[in-house]
Amino acid sequence: MRTSTNPELTAAWATVPDVAKAQGRHAEAVRLRRAFPSGVAPAQALTAVQDTAIATLTATGKWPANFAKDAAKAHAEAVVWEAEVVALRRAEDVLKYAAEDTRDSMAPDVLAHLGSRLDEILTAAKDASTALGDVTTADEAIDAGGDALNAWRRLTTLLGDLRNVRAAQWDVLRGVSGDDERAQMRTWIAQGHGEVRGIRLDDVPAHVRDAMRTQTYSIAQLVWVAHSEAGYVPTSFDELRATVEAATEPVTYDDLGPLRDYSPRITPIPTPPAPALTGAERTPELRY
Template sequence: MAHAEAQLSSLEARKRELGDVLSPDLARRKVFDEAVSAMNAGGSFPDGIGAIAARAYLDALVGESEALALRVGVDSLRSHLRCMRETEAEAALEALGKRLVDFLSEVRKVAADLKGARSADEAIQAGGRAPAAWKTLTDMVGRLRAIREAQFDTLRPLGDGQRLQQLRDAGHFELAGLRHDEVPADILTALQSGYYDVPSLVYLANSGSAWVPSSYEALEDEDVMPDVGIPDGPVRDLNPAVTSIPEPPAPKPTGAERAPVLQH
């Protein structure tokens, strides 16, 4: 990968140095326009204009070909690097997932001695091995943070960094199938902020859904809107009511009506 990255950097530098190039047709046309302008200004139409225009065409063709070759090379290397990063990322994420499983298994063994304590004071009150377990778990929080930082660094080259941070802030980094309303508020805050503590560490270990996503796409798939379902009560029609206005009845004849007299 280091070789491909060095090659990409070199090609991009050459591409910037080359800059914009004229197409062969425009370069040849420029020779014609300059000759006409010189003639209109009182000069003579140059001899060998065809050879001059042909050289300009060929020079521009070389420049255009160089630009095209550099663009193809850069695009190809970027695609190749993306594939290499994805392949390496999949292996790295798989290894991180195994590391997380082993780590949380250790957490559960230690947490069994807490006797339900959720603070250092409660651990002291519980006595026995609870205080030592609390201290051990406090020291283990840093290992969880290291796993999540490695997870972020592995996923970052595979997608948009800002979007990745949004997914992390939402808590999807921590739990697969996360539903915010099912996680205690203090635990959710710790998971979303990355400021882990012993209760959030123990919660993760016992959740059964702590994970390391296998890819950026798998993480994206976690950020879905929940199904709101069908309301239990009757559906209220919010369309505006329309009241029809009846037409007035036709007048009834009274017998006193007279036909109009036409004057001749």
Template sequence: MNPELAAALAHVPEIERTEKLLVDARKRLRDHPAGVAPDVARNNVIDAAVSAFQADGAWPANIGKDAAKAYADACVWEAERLARSRAKDSSELLAYDTRLTYSADALTYLGERLEEVLTGAREAAEILGDVRSADDAIKAGGDVVAAWGRLQGLVTDLTNLREAQWSLLLPRLRPGDAVGGFDDERRKVRTWRIYGYGEVRGSLDGVPAFVRQATSSGQYSESVLLWLARAGTAHVPTSFEDLQDDALAGDLVDVMAGADGPVVDYTPAVTPAPAPVPSKVYAHSSAAHLDHSQPAPARPKANATVAGPVPTTYTH
């Protein structure tokens, strides 16, 4: 196992305990001797007796007891096998749920280890000066060679740290479940890693391409480590949400910010409702007669007159 991941998991007592239970349960299942199901064991005894009878005509005196004993012995084996198998399956679920619950604690530990690695890189950089290759370190000799060796060891630590980080951040499929719930999160985490997120806090503005490439590929170098040591923003996200905040940091737009001038007010204009206008009633108007079982309503009082026709004017 990745040593940094093993150390991170061991740092959380709950995870360490359930991981040990799982290892023990798997070993117990592997160590259980091979056997056969009870009905198979019983039929094997019966088949052997029938074959012997057909060969020499002799019938075993204790065939019933022998078959029953074979069945009973196989029941003991089967029960033990079932118990060990169930212990392994339930321990897998327990270890999965515990790791999911306490992954933030393990990631926090990785963040502390990252700071140790970066501190060591900064100390080595003070001795290295402008040296950026093994050949230059060998030419410089003395303490520079030793500092370069320490830096190479720290690159290995950084590689393992980031691998452990993504192992804890990438949601795993729950044992026994079909592919489903975490699909979208897994896709997002993988995409963010490809773009270079998860290395420094916040947006990727100012992060050089060779650092982003290292994040995507998982292959780190002395140059990447030294850049991260100088940047001051390197971190280990402690959750999916923490990583998501980094990924979205450069994508959020302030909708209230003006472009080159004052803020433009896009509030919709509200037009007041017009005052109601009474309907026009003419002398020839009549009220609606809705119920013909009742007398016709009285003619309404006129409040308007019909305008006269407009005389035709001919133009030549």
């Protein structure tokens, strides 16, 4: 089973009852298999009895009268041992994959927990940063002492928590994604996506964007994200994709001005005027 030493990820898995139960059963299978006494396969057991009989014949010139009984007993015990050890190994494998499937199916719940942890970290970082004043380095914090030094120590601890949450976030998302999705995530991570939303990356300070791209976080980056209130943990690949698309949608401008109506215009044909009278008019002679 995929294991992790990340305390944030381990804690997130443990908060989901179905995951905790599945992992507990797998752990019990591992314990039983490791505690099971060592033994030999049936073929090896028979070979050992045969070797003993041959050695006796060689030394005394007599074949052991109880050979058949000893061989049957050794073989039967070995068959029982092998059956159970094989069953325990299979149980470990079955429960391993069952636990992994359960974890993957509950990934949204795990990611939601990580999102809650991120909110806690950022809230604490925002509160702690108010005591820093103009302090921006560890040396300055030591020189300032008092509240500033305590705040720096607190932020240092929170920075470690932030790193673990981000690592856990990508671990879970990779675990439930296909090859194409993982490749897409690598591209997005390299661009700095997946950590803030509601803001375009072009509007993120360069040092913060670089930290997100390389995942080498600093206290300055932690404080900026905490005050921006834009930090988040995507709960699925689809949510991540939607956030990336929203953050990279191009800005459009109307260079043509207001819309104009170019539909054809219909001009009515005017009624011709009546002819003017000249006085020379006469009635036509029909007899002609």
